[in-house]
Amino acid sequence: MDQLSLVSSNKIFGGYQKVYSHQSSELKCKMNFSLYLPPQAEGGDVKLPVIFYLSGLTCSEQNFITKSGFQRYAADHGIIVVGPDTSPRGVKIPGDDESWDFGVAAGFYVDATKEPWSTNYRMASYVNKELYELIQQAFSNVVDPERIGIMGHSMGGHGALISTLRNPGLYKSVSAFAPICNPIQGPWGTKALTGYLGDDKSKWVEWDATELVKKYDGPPLTLLIDQGSIDQFYLDKQLLPENLVEACRSVGVPVILKLREGYDHSYYHIASYIGEHFDFHAKILKA
Ligand SMILES: N[C@@H](CCC(=O)N[C@@H](CS)C(=O)NCC(=O)O)C(=O)O
Known part of the structure; x- marks a missing residue:
């Protein structure tokens, strides 16, 4: 484990x-990620499922671990939870800290192809290759590589x-809180995709959940989407969960959309329903 340093x-x-912190080869900078080891990991003689959690705009690896209360449910189910940061850090690209919805803390979990972002902003490869493999290798005594799921919030829900x-x-199981569902149709998404990929919209569809689900041809999957009814970003049509549901129905991919009356976009919504999400993932990962 010499490539990892324990931060806390x-x-x-x-x-x-x-x-932990480590030097990322995909992002070419030092990155933090969180890792919850449930009590069942002690002793290291049993392989446990893993859930990746991807955070939203403005977040680091800290928001979820301090605000959601997920550890109670991860401990109940015996699930390891990994939480990456939301963008490269400390690489200083001109304009990277000018807005909260692009650049630092807004990597959108895509691999940028447009200069100057393409060198470092490779969050898709970072999460799905580098960190995915690092976790399996560094924690091989407790990680079951066959039982890995993913969840996230907002930008991270889309991720x-x-x-x-x-x-x-x-990933065998997937769920999302207030995800951006159809970024090519919303202001956050179009800004990010233009910035990271350029103006050619034919490239954007490769990174849009609603478009991708129409072409999905993998193992059976059920999508769980959790949405607060008074979430300002939902009301502003940034998130568009109905578009994803319609696309799922058009191709027969099972989708559950829970509309939660009176909940907003914050971690109060996540904390209220994170237990249900762990139940959902556990049922699939422990089947
Ligand atoms: N900065 C934005 C809000 C950004 C926001 O709501 N971010 C969500 C994810 S999209 C979040 O998780 N924020 C951090 C937190 O609530 O701890 C604003 O002021 O309107």
Whole structure:
């Protein structure tokens, strides 16, 4: 494990919430990620399922581990949870900190192809290749490589969806809180995709969950989408879950859309339903 440095470790619900840092070869910078080891990991003689959690705009690896209360459910189910950061850090590209919805903390889990972003902004390859493999290698005594799921929030909810749809079989279970569902149709998505990929919209569809699901040809998958009814970004048509549901129905991909009355876009919504999401993932990963 010499490529990892331990940043912090706190006991919670019988397990350990850790943060590690490492030098990322995809992003060409030092990155933090969180790792929750449930009590069942102690002793290292049993292989446990893993859930990746991808955070939203403005977040680091800290928001989910401090605000959602997920550790109670990860401990109950015996699931390891990995939380990457949301963009490369400290690489200083001109304009990278000018807005909260592009650049730093807004990597959108895509691989940029447009200069100057294409050298570092490779969050898709970072999450789905580098970190995915690193976790299996560094924690091989407790990680079951056959039982890996993914979830996320907002930009990260979309990241979870596209990571699953673009890499059939890599993640066995997927769910999302208030995900951006059809970025090519919303202001956040069009800004990010123009910036990272350029103006050619034929490239954007390769990174859009609603478009990708129409072409999905992998193992059977059920999508769980959780959406607060008074979420400002939902009301502003940034998220568009109905478009994803319609696309799923058109091709027969099962989708569950939970519309939660009175909940907003914040971690109060996530904390309220994270237990249900762990139940959903556990049912699939432990089947
Ligand atoms: N900065 C934005 C809000 C950004 C936002 O809501 N980010 C969500 C993800 S899209 C989040 O998780 N924020 C961090 C937090 O709530 O801890 C604003 O002021 O309107």
